[in-house]
Amino acid sequence: MELDNPKKVERVELLLSNILRAGLAISMFVVAIGGIIFLWSHGSDSLDPNLIKGIPNQLRTIPTILNNIWHDHGQGIMQFGIVLLIATPIARVASCLIVFAKEHNRLYVFISAYVLLALLYSLFWRTD
Amino acid sequence: MFGIYIVIYTMTTIEATAALFFGSLLAGFLGSLSGLGGGMIIVPLLVLGLHVDIHYAIGASLIAVIATSTGASVAYVKEGYTNIRTGLFLETATTTGAICGVLVGSQLPVSAIFMLFGFVLLYCSVTMFYSNHQLQMDRPPDRLATFLQLNNKYPSKGGMISYHVQHVPLGYLIMFMAGALSGILGIGSGALKVLGMDRVMKLPFKVSTTTSNFMIGVTAAASAGLYLNLGYVDPGTTMPIVLGVSSGAFFGARLLPYTKTTLLRYLFACLVISIALQMLYKGFYGIG
Secondary structure (H helix, E strand, O other), rough: OOOOOHHHHHHHHHHHHHHHHHHHHHHHHHHHHHHHHHHHHOOOEOOOOHHHHHOOOHHHOHHHHHHHHOOOHHHHHHHHHHHHHHHHHHHHHHHHHHHHHHHHHHHHHHHHHHHHHHHHHHHHOOOO | OOOOOOOHOOOOOHHHHHHHHHHHHHHHHHHHOOOHHHHHHHHHHHHHHHHOOOOHHOOOOOOOHHHHHHHHHHHHHHHHHOOOHHHHHHHHHHHHHHHHHHHOOOOOOOOOHHHHHHHHHHEEEEEHHOOOOOOOOOOOOOHHHHOOOOEEEEEEEEEEEEEEEOOOOHHHHHHHHHHHHHHHHOOOOOHHHHHHHOOOOOOOEHHHHHHHHHHHHHHHOOOOHHHHHHHOOOOHHHHHHHHHHHHHHHHHHHHHOOOHHHHHHHHHHHHHHHHHHHHHHHHHOOOO
């Protein structure tokens, strides 16, 4: 990616930093909104210590998190924001992969693909 | 810490959220001032001070680490010091390590995690006093590094200076261990990554720090995904922690240029040692 052409280097790095910044801002915003909704409806509940011991399955896997946004709004939206935050580095690796593919850098397409697969494996892994 | 125990169970949700937020604000602030990074301070603070279950603390810490390192790397990438290819190549090691770390760590008894944390913290408090700067000698190109396209240049006042990466296999192993520690303890392992790149692989110091920062987010994301699926990321707990740590880190970074390094280092070393001892104590004598 670091070609001898400084202009091209700058463009790529600008792209990456914009992706990172956008991902971070959006995900934090979503988390905050979810937080506000959550505290609005559950703020004065007393904490049930037993609640801490187990996260409902709806908030653990990606498909159910998305579904949960419509039901338990606050928690669902917060968890979605958290997923977006995890997805930001994934987006960064994916864009590196695309740039390497454009440059026909086979070695680094493979390397980026490995990292990407590791990240996706982690995110979509299930215990059941 | 220092016997500040907040009894969470008699609180309402909003009070607990506020406690988590301000505790994390402090942790983020201290973390960015000390250069230790988030996880090292967040997890002990949550576990010792606020009595959060360690697995949930690790889950929340990983998310917070993604946020802070992403925020920091935005600035670094633009400056042109980051070695993106070396970072990606080493990320194959850190992500693999992180996944192994989480899978192993989730099976470990909690006391073992506490003790490991204590030892890692003790190690960090000692290395805080090591000097940062290696004498930059340009070394001949290493064949493996050249094949892997790791060699690069970095900007300086005299133009672009090239450097050649060395000792790739050992550096790779160190990165794997950094990833594993990240998965087990919920930290970013930035310090270990910088160590590996700066001292072993002989990258220029500023390249090592920026590239390490670039890698921390990916490593933490690899651990975080698994933690999410294991059910250890509670949105209600994680939300105030992420927001608090990010805000704290932001203010800490702002304050950093105005602070005296040596005094800070001694203060933080004391703090870290105190935390390390408490973690070791808890690991040894069981959770009260």
